[in-house]
Amino acid sequence: MLPNTSRPGDGRLTHELDPQDQGPQDACGVFGVFAPGEDVSKLTFFGMYALQHRGQESAGVAVSNGERIMVFKDMGLVSQVFDEGTLNSLKGHLAIGHTRYSTTGASTWENAQPTFRSGPRGGLALAHNGNLTNTDELEAWLARRPGSTEVPHKKSMDSTNDTSLVTAMLATVDAPLEEAAREVMPLLKGAFCLVMMNEQTLVAARDPQGIRPLVLGRLEQGWVVASETAALDIVGATLVREVEPGEMVTIDAAGLRAERFAEARPKGCIFEYVYLARPDTVIAGRRIHNVRVKVGKILADECPAEADLVIPVPESGTPAAIGYAAQSGIPFGMGLVKNSYVGRTFIQPSDTMRKMGIRLKLNPLRDVIKGKRLVVVDDSIVRGNTQRQLVKMLREAGAAEVHVRISSPPVEWPCFYGIDFATRAELVAPGLSTEEICRAIGADSLGYISLDGLVRATHVPKDDLCRACFDGVYPVQVPTAQARELGLSENQEKS
Ligand code: SF4
Numbered sequence: 001m002l003p004n005t006s007r008p009g010d011g012r013l014t015h016e017l018d019p020q021d022q023g024p025q026d027a028c029g030v031f032g033v034f035a036p037g038e039d040v041s042k043l044t045f046f047g048m049y050a051l052q053h054r055g056q057e058s059a060g061v062a063v064s065n066g067e068r069i070m071v072f073k074d075m076g077l078v079s080q081v082f083d084e085g086t087l088n089s090l091k092g093h094l095a096i097g098h099t100r101y102s103t104t105g106a107s108t109w110e111n112a113q114p115t116f117r118s119g120p121r122g123g124l125a126l127a128h129n130g131n132l133t134n135t136d137e138l139e140a141w142l143a144r145r146p147g148s149t150e151v152p153h154k155k156s157m158d159s160t161n162d163t164s165l166v167t168a169m170l171a172t173v174d175a176p177l178e179e180a181a182r183e184v185m186p187l188l189k190g191a192f193c194l195v196m197m198n199e200q201t202l203v204a205a206r207d208p209q210g211i212r213p214l215v216l217g218r219l220e221q222g223w224v225v226a227s228e229t230a231a232l233d234i235v236g237a238t239l240v241r242e243v244e245p246g247e248m249v250t251i252d253a254a255g256l257r258a259e260r261f262a263e264a265r266p267k268g269c270i271f272e273y274v275y276l277a278r279p280d281t282v283i284a285g286r287r288i289h290n291v292r293v294k295v296g297k298i299l300a301d302e303c304p305a306e307a308d309l310v311i312p313v314p315e316s317g318t319p320a321a322i323g324y325a326a327q328s329g330i331p332f333g334m335g336l337v338k339n340s341y342v343g344r345t346f347i348q349p350s351d352t353m354r355k356m357g358i359r360l361k362l363n364p365l366r367d368v369i370k371g372k373r374l375v376v377v378d379d380s381i382v383r384g385n386t387q388r389q390l391v392k393m394l395r396e397a398g399a400a401e402v403h404v405r406i407s408s409p410p411v412e413w414p415c416f417y418g419i420d421f422a423t424r425a426e427l428v429a430p431g432l433s434t435e436e437i438c439r440a441i442g443a444d445s446l447g448y449i450s451l452d453g454l455v456r457a458t459h460v461p462k463d464d465l466c467r468a469c470f471d472g473v474y475p476v477q478v479p480t481a482q483a484r485e486l487g488l489s490e491n492q493e494k495s
Pocket of ligand 1: 268
């Protein structure tokens, strides 16, 4: 048998596909700008527009004119929440923005960001990408603060709750924002890229592991911070550098100051390379598209197939399919058309439409695939339902054989750092071998890239990457209750 590759049988998955059942979802994109003389609300709008893939449930902007902070946020896509009139009314020289994907059940207006609080020194707005893992400790800290009358309602693992908690913590410190952040940042554990502001100052901070990306850019008349470089490109900012893990950057009328609040212990999320980040984004000096093409080449070496055509599952499987085709010598073609606009509507499909499952999102090009032995390249398998429907659809469209190739290793563990995969019980990989998953999705063969192969494609040292969803080695303490549930040693910090 080929390494990491399996051949078929007649296994079946038990869950039906929910058309809203997406792949892994990121928990947000953040953007901040300090640029006197520029239309910062519009810059923030376009920055968030470029980060829309990181969260599609709500969007918001906080803007300051130096004296007053205004916040506007609502449910929906960036283009649904903001119009020209709204943006024109949000005047100032300093702004932050946020696009949000919520975990189940928390998709409400109240949970949209940026959050806002009044503190002893004025207003404070904050936006967060990631997930904190020590909210118990932080709530205890907040409860001990002099004059603190309130502890936010605790909902474990809800990222918005984390954000409200940090906002409340900062608001209890009677000091300039920079000093308040200096006091609070070292207390936070987990994944966090934060952008925060008062009336005069923008502060950005990244957790000591640098799990989620955050970059600093230069405008002619100011500075930008953003989750991804693609957001710098769209507003015409030049990439200066990444905000370092454990670093805090403060920008105000006096200029930019950078300082460390913790020693850097890099553990960048490897899944950003697989799926989360935009292909045109650059992380650790490498364009994501190029890394994904390289992943496809390694995948072709590790999991070859006898086939006539390589097709991607658009769009996230496309670069790896290009790489697979180049390395294997099998022609590349587009065999599936994606309806890009189905993604996250707020309209629940009818039962009839629900039965259409994957056809709401993907439609096969029959003329291209009829009679062909296909290699189908996708980025990941989470629950397995999507791939099962996909294989069935391709066979119905006339494919002679369907060989599924996956540009990430099996997802075996949940993520506690801001990505909503599923619970461990919902993941297909922990309970089944590759061969069994192949049978379950009905493919002729199935192959995953190895973890070492994926790491090699990133050019980042393995020890500097979080790979926990693949190998279960969590680089930052997992909340006690969840650690127990998964049978991890309590308060583990494995590396
Ligand atoms: S567990 Fe996976 S998705 Fe989560 S931060 Fe680590 S590598 Fe990324």
